[in-house]
Amino acid sequence: MVLTVKLGARSYPITFERGVLGRIGEHVNLDRKVMIVTDDGVPAQYAQQLLAQCPQGFVHTVHMGEGAKSFPVFEALCTALLEHGFTRRDLVIGLGGGVVGDLSGFAAASFMRGIDFVGIPTTTLSQIDSSVGGKMAINLAGVKNIIGAFHQPRAVFIDGDVLKTLPPRHFSNGLAEAVKMGFIADPEIIRLFEADDWRSHLDEIIYRAIAAKARVVEIDETEQNERKSLNFGHTIGHGIESAGQLSDLYHGECVGLGMLYFFGDEALRARCERILDKLGLPTHTEVDKDAVYAALTHDKKGDGTAVSVVKVDEVGGYRLEKMRYDDIRALL
Ligand SMILES: NC(=O)c1ccc[n+]([C@@H]2O[C@H](COP(=O)([O-])OP(=O)(O)OC[C@H]3O[C@@H](n4cnc5c(N)ncnc54)[C@H](O)[C@@H]3O)[C@@H](O)[C@H]2O)c1
Ligand SMILES: [Zn+2]
The missing domain is CATH 3.40.50.1970 (Rossmann fold)
Incomplete structure (x- = not known):
């Protein structure tokens, strides 16, 4: 193919x-x-x-x-x-x-x-x-x-x-990005992950995740707008990644955790949590919240008081929202 x-x-x-x-x-x-x-x-x-x-x-x-x-x-x-x-x-x-x-x-x-x-x-x-x-x-x-x-x-x-x-932990780590693509752009990916025999659909999951990313990059090659959707899970995820260097979490593991904060409703959040769990990805972390907050406010993105975050209200769609750092702090 x-x-x-x-x-x-x-x-x-x-x-x-x-x-x-x-x-x-x-x-x-x-x-x-x-x-x-x-x-x-x-x-x-x-x-x-x-x-x-x-x-x-x-x-x-x-x-x-x-x-x-x-x-x-x-x-x-x-x-x-x-x-x-x-x-x-x-x-x-x-x-x-x-x-x-x-x-x-x-x-x-x-x-x-x-x-x-x-x-x-x-x-x-x-x-x-x-x-x-x-x-x-x-x-x-x-x-x-x-x-x-x-x-x-x-x-x-x-x-x-x-x-x-590939070692199992690395295998699961990368799949977090496919879960992300499913939630922001392709409901079929989520359906495949939810199937009991998801492993037998691995090739299709990877194909669909790449195809979804390609559609985004084709519209916005140099990250002006559309491509920001790919940051779903990454705002707090990067914070956890930087703050958690001692706990040694991988990138995809942090993105998985980061997504859980930005669902419009509890049922969706729970669905994501079940998929992460099934993939052997963490659904909670002991990383210090103050350290996460400090790390994410140091992030190069945003204008100092607010940052643009990606939210998912329904599977396969997203919206960008300006969020004040204070409100992100409250989320944590
Ligand atoms: N350019 C981009 O768009 C983009 C996107 C996401 C991530 N990244 C970058 O990717 C890096 C992380 O990539 P990664 O998670 O693939 O880590 P990695 O490249 O460090 O690979 C993970 C480990 O797996 C080993 N490995 C690789 N393939 C293997 C295989 N088939 N069998 C057994 N072992 C294998 C590697 O030797 C390494 O030890 C980060 O530096 C990140 O910034 C870049
Ligand atoms: Zn990523």
């Missing part, structure tokens, strides 16, 4: 196919220099499978974790591109989770002012959230994603088979 993200000259296909990792050469020209970027937590056989398809391929493996989204690691990757004589005709492939995608995508965006990039996301989070949008970034001085670019990939490949090796 192929979904085209329609962005004029920057349009690109997302191919959904189990086992496609072994057939990338049928879709993309690999007969040029190819830098396969991955991390040491991604099973090495995936990079080897890809390398076998590249007559002039190189594998660049970084150490796993958010620390890879940094200037030293970025510099080492760009240096490797330079030393291997990459030109604007050549290709960078990001093979890994969101960390690898962001780092390698930003290197592709920057090297020689932009060379081809192909994404092969291998976590639920990166498949659902990072494969659409073209946002590539690294961190600086403890601030996440502060140095980056919009750089649309030439193609993205979603291979459900690679998720088999």
